[in-house]
Amino acid sequence: MKIVIDGFGGDNAPDEVLKGAAMAVEQLGADISVTGDIELLKARMKGLGIPEKGIELVPANGVITTEDNPRSILKDKADTSMGVAFRMLADGKADAAISAGSTAAIVIGGTMIEKRIKGVKRTALVPLMPCKDGKKYCVLDGGANIECRPEMLQQFAILGSCFMEKTMGVKNPRVGLLNIGTEDEKGRELEHEAKLLLERTPVNFVGYVEARDVPLGAVDVLVTDGFTGNVYLKACEGMGALMKDALKSMFFANLKTKIGALCVKKQLGGFSKQMDYKEIGGSPLLGTAKPVFKAHGSSDAKAFFGAFRQAKLFVENDAIAEMTEAIAALGVKDDK
């Protein structure tokens, strides 16, 4: 199995990419390709004391940035470090691809260069979020598809469920449909129709779920349209930031509270990490025929290592095969 990573995607590339790759080679026995300026990569590996074993360097020209038109990944930016990684995936030279670069370019490149699973209408970038007791749940769609039809939500449920089971080790993941109440009559036409579909979909559908219950661990897979999903995710992020800010004021109030802060310093660090959804690592782009992972732009070596581990599990457990089978069983017409 070969995992290719965009050597120049993210704020801390290429050093943290290379360090993460070295960790993955050593601890996971992964076989890794790193794309980018070969001379520079070689020099940094030498500088960081990273052995060559298990790491193949693949030449690419420049980087696609968040300022670039993301569609240029298909044209004049096709030979950038990200473009080459996707091309390797599409050509069968790699089994999974990771990038911490431009999200929009990853979604477009991942969807257009790599093929979709037969029958899948839309791909979804699927963030993992923290919930109670240090657990995680995934949200799809998180913002790519702002208008969704019920059949898209049905497919999202399958993709998310397979991902949580095969990659995150959640047995029989609970799939919930985001709504403003749990009673049958609550919600819009979209929720009503999607519920009917989900009730006859081979996932562990637990029905409607309210946003207030999700962070407390009510579901493993939260299904909704991309507009609502994005608002949900960003509301969580904003509340997290507000709470952190308030905690800071609390601990800096006076000498006594500062002593209090010292007493919980260690736990406070863990708390902060647990609440920071950026720390969780890779978001898979689901629906593609081969796995594509988006690592957070500020990823460090540990975060990249986490993305490598996710990608490896994804491939080893053949999540794509299960997704393909489940989507085919829906009997939807392949209208892509």
Add this chain to the structure above:
Amino acid sequence: MKIVIDGFGGDNAPDEVLKGAAMAVEQLGADISVTGDIELLKARMKGLGIPEKGIELVPANGVITTEDNPRSILKDKADTSMGVAFRMLADGKADAAISAGSTAAIVIGGTMIEKRIKGVKRTALVPLMPCKDGKKYCVLDGGANIECRPEMLQQFAILGSCFMEKTMGVKNPRVGLLNIGTEDEKGRELEHEAKLLLERTPVNFVGYVEARDVPLGAVDVLVTDGFTGNVYLKACEGMGALMKDALKSMFFANLKTKIGALCVKKQLGGFSKQMDYKEIGGSPLLGTAKPVFKAHGSSDAKAFFGAFRQAKLFVENDAIAEMTEAIAALGVKDDK
């Protein structure tokens, strides 16, 4: 000015209602009517040592509960403590009404018994939420109108803006339209059309706002459709609950952290209160021709006092007149 309160609405009625009313008479010089079983109210006032001055008791039969069909407030539950309060408002015997009873009944009763402001298409129940530095912002719609047309969002902007200025003392309130990005092309048809309307509405419209920036204080009035608004509010609530839970684990980890907890005990209480949107008190029902306030079901005397203060400011500052004028200036046809 007379404020009528549903004497038997809420978990702590009638005792906390009466105590809150007594505080409002003493501290605000308010003139208050309390509806309900007069004998029982008299006995409780005596028991609690509450003087009769400033408090009129108005007879009513029974209570409408959350189990009752909320529409029954218009029919067989019209003479309950809530129904009588709304009737007094509609008949001009009171200038504002408060209830901590069934939310659905308040929305229906408040909208149907009391008239709407001329031209207002829909009323909205408007929760106040905590944001940075102990400030507050309001959200409309928070869930009553799940499908909204752009003109409804335009009216919500006016209602929310007047409320924040006249009752909450916010000068020139910043109105933001909730969206998944701030760029022009982001969002759905609803956001695009509402933005065009809001740009020529006499409010301080600051454009699109992302959910992550709202808890950090980006706007004073958050405008969105009821489905999205409800998801936003409940996501905030859920994240707040998750953070509280995590904090608890943090402080109970070991002896050292427990000592830490003692050092910040006072601040922790304040933090918890600041984050609990239930503590903030009344949510106005905006769009009605006279002010209706929903107090939280678990309100104590202090929370009821807060609702009395809001209602008094609302009437004194003649927020309704300003709303009426601004809505009329839109020149919309009164199709109610």
